Amino acid sequence: xxxxxLVRLALTLPILFGVSIAxxxxxxxxxxxxxxxxxxxxxxxxxxLAAIRANLxxxxxxxxxxxAWLQGAMTGDLGTSFVTKRPVVGEILPRLAxxxxxxxxxxxxxxxxxxxxxxxxxxxxxxVDWVVRLYNGFVLAVPNFVVAxxxxxxxxxxxxxxxxxxxxxxFTDPLENLTSLILPAFSLSLAVxxxxxxxxxxxxxxxxxxxxxxxARAKGLGPGKVLRSYLIRNALTPVITIxxxxxxxxxxxxxxxxxxxxxxxxxxxxxxxITSRDYPAIQAIVLVxxxxxxxxxxxxxxxxxxxxxxxEL
Amino acid sequence: xxxxxxxxxxxxxxxxxxRRKGLGPRQLLLAIGLAMVAVLGVxxxxxxxxxPYSPSATSLxxxxxxxxxxxxxxxxxxxxxxxxxxxxxRTTLVITVAAVGLALxxxxxxxxxxxxxxxLTDQIVMRGLDIVFAFPVFLLAITVVAALGPTIPNLIxxxxxxxxxxxxxxxxxxxxxxxxxxxxxxARSVGxxxxxxxxxxxxPLVISPILVETSLTLANTIFTVTALSFxxxxxxxxxxxxxxxLAEARQFMELAPWxxxxxxxxxxxxxxxxIMLANGLRDRLDVGGRQ
Numbered sequence: 001x002x003x004x005x006l007v008r009l010a011l012t013l014p015i016l017f018g019v020s021i022a023x024x025x026x027x028x029x030x031x032x033x034x035x036x037x038x039x040x041x042x043x044x045x046x047x048x049l050a051a052i053r054a055n056l057x058x059x060x061x062x063x064x065x066x067x068a069w070l071q072g073a074m075t076g077d078l079g080t081s082f083v084t085k086r087p088v089v090g091e092i093l094p095r096l097a098x099x100x101x102x103x104x105x106x107x108x109x110x111x112x113x114x115x116x117x118x119x120x121x122x123x124x125x126x127x128v129d130w131v132v133r134l135y136n137g138f139v140l141a142v143p144n145f146v147v148a149x150x151x152x153x154x155x156x157x158x159x160x161x162x163x164x165x166x167x168x169x170x171f172t173d174p175l176e177n178l179t180s181l182i183l184p185a186f187s188l189s190l191a192v193x194x195x196x197x198x199x200x201x202x203x204x205x206x207x208x209x210x211x212x213x214x215x216a217r218a219k220g221l222g223p224g225k226v227l228r229s230y231l232i233r234n235a236l237t238p239v240i241t242i243x244x245x246x247x248x249x250x251x252x253x254x255x256x257x258x259x260x261x262x263x264x265x266x267x268x269x270x271x272x273x274i275t276s277r278d279y280p281a282i283q284a285i286v287l288v289x290x291x292x293x294x295x296x297x298x299x300x301x302x303x304x305x306x307x308x309x310x311x312e313l
Numbered sequence: 314x315x316x317x318x319x320x321x322x323x324x325x326x327x328x329x330x331x332r333r334k335g336l337g338p339r340q341l342l343l344a345i346g347l348a349m350v351a352v353l354g355v356x357x358x359x360x361x362x363x364x365p366y367s368p369s370a371t372s373l374x375x376x377x378x379x380x381x382x383x384x385x386x387x388x389x390x391x392x393x394x395x396x397x398x399x400x401x402x403r404t405t406l407v408i409t410v411a412a413v414g415l416a417l418x419x420x421x422x423x424x425x426x427x428x429x430x431x432x433l434t435d436q437i438v439m440r441g442l443d444i445v446f447a448f449p450v451f452l453l454a455i456t457v458v459a460a461l462g463p464t465i466p467n468l469i470x471x472x473x474x475x476x477x478x479x480x481x482x483x484x485x486x487x488x489x490x491x492x493x494x495x496x497x498x499x500a501r502s503v504g505x506x507x508x509x510x511x512x513x514x515x516x517p518l519v520i521s522p523i524l525v526e527t528s529l530t531l532a533n534t535i536f537t538v539t540a541l542s543f544x545x546x547x548x549x550x551x552x553x554x555x556x557x558x559l560a561e562a563r564q565f566m567e568l569a570p571w572x573x574x575x576x577x578x579x580x581x582x583x584x585x586x587x588i589m590l591a592n593g594l595r596d597r598l599d600v601g602g603r604q
Binding site: 014015018019022026027137138140141142143145146149150152153156157248249251252253255256259270271274282285286289290293294 | 440441443444445446447448449450451452455456457459460532536539540543544559563566567570573574577580581584585588589592
């Protein structure tokens with residue numbers, strides 16, 4: 001097992017390396033002068049620009065710049081923000097915690113909604129199946145920012161007592177913090193819950209057709225016992241993997257949701273950094289997000305292999 | 314009595330025959346999907362001619378609710394919401410269709426080539442795509458568009474680049490198995506060139522999953538285009554577009570809910586169209602589920 005995990009981790013190293021190149025090249029290949037953006041204004045004297053270039057190492061060959069950046073990134077230095085002039089790492093970490101919480105709540109909600117509707121759809125069949133699939137088809141077509149906008153509209157029109165845009169930090173008041181994240185997480189989770197629901201449905205239908213389920217029924221186990229001990233257990237293992245794979249969707253969606261609900265997470269930070277052309281921040285966010293996606297995928301693979309002994313990594 | 318009974322028995326076809334011939338719910342899905350595509354097509358081609366007013370003509374009748382003159386009401390500066398919806402739909406759809414068209418072309422070339430040639434080429438292309446897949450689609454799109462500047466050609470280019478890997482991977486999968494089939498070997502043995510085998514003997518057999526995936530990509534692209542516009546990275550004003558309309562209307566939406574409901578519904582309609590088309594096609598062309 002340990003060997004398997006090490007091999008799987010070793011295989012991700014080239015991808016991590018490639019991702020770091022991609023994040024670096026993405027920022028350097030873009031038009032517009034890095035130094036002008038760093039100065040924060042276009043009316044800079046050539047001497048001042050040259051000084052900024054030397055200071056940022058922009059007068060060095062590109063590969064030297066990349067290696068310097070990579071070395072920094074590996075030691076936890078992701079550069080200095082053009083806007084705040086403070087280390088980007090210090091700006092990202094607290095926001096990353098907020099986004100992680102939002103994403104985790106959204107993933108939990110999506111898993112609950114998806115597993116329940118998928119299970120109902122597969123077990124009850126008939127009209128329930130029909131309604132769930134129709135609902136899934138429709139919900140999939142509603143983008144998360146439209147859901148969020150409609151929630152804000154409905155709350156404004158009919159529930160003025162709900163305060164929408166007051167994010168409360170976790171350590172100020174944990175309960176208020178959770179309450180303030182429920183609606184944003186819900187908007188983020190809807191589309192993901194459809195993917196989970198459809199996969200749960202397919203997985204339960206497949207497991208229900210297996211011989212061991214028939215044997216369990218034949219020896220007289222009640223439907224509740226079969227459901228708990230055989231169906232849910234066997235069908236949900238792949239479903240949890242699917243939920244893990246949705247982390248990229250959730251992180252992408254958090255850019256919109258955090259901006260709409262004024263949540264100070266990494267998505268909103270990206271939006272702000274893009275607006276203010278804070279290149280080191282953008283570069284760092286892109287890198288950190290990609291690394292999270294890769295690591296979550298690895299974690300999911302390993303968890304799956306632990307849960308199902310037949311799987312080889 | 315007995316005649317009627319016999320007649321009834323005779324008209325009931327065997328279950329399998331009924332499933333083949335009848336217009337089952339899934340066939341209906343494809344039909345509705347195609348009808349919705351036709352609606353979007355008309356908006357895309359004839360947009361400006363269909364709009365009852367100029368999309369940028371203002372009037373004193375600001376934030377007016379839906380009425381006989383303004384079917385979907387007016388916005389903050391008295392512009393007709395329906396006209397803006399139709400003209401904005403054209404912009405949104407043109408970007409979507411052009412981007413997916415480009416992504417499909419690039420994905421076909423990459424996927425066919427990589428899958429058909431195989432070996433080291435395939436490995437290099439696929440590992441490159443793995444790296445792109447590590448970035449959430451929307452994160453990549455917003456970063457590139459922001460840096461290039463939000464113009465219509467830049468939006469099309471960016472979205473095409475972002476969706477190319479997804480389509481390339483869909484093309485490559487079936488190519489890997491089809492290229493080992495006997496008819497490919499037969500064609501090769503009679504001296505058909507590799508390029509012609511790829512185009513004439515492999516491509517037609519992998520076209521079904523590509524059609525389904527392209528349709529889903531259209532739905533996803535509607536999301537990406539409108540989401541970018543929603544964040545202010547859409548086509549530049551004053552031309553309307555759905556995402557931009559939704560964002561603009563948010564400030565006063567409690568006074569005039571129709572100004573957000575109209576573009577929101579239009580976005581949902583467009584993505585629903587392509588999702589239904591994809592599901593209908595998947596059933597019609599007998600493509601396995603993709604999850």
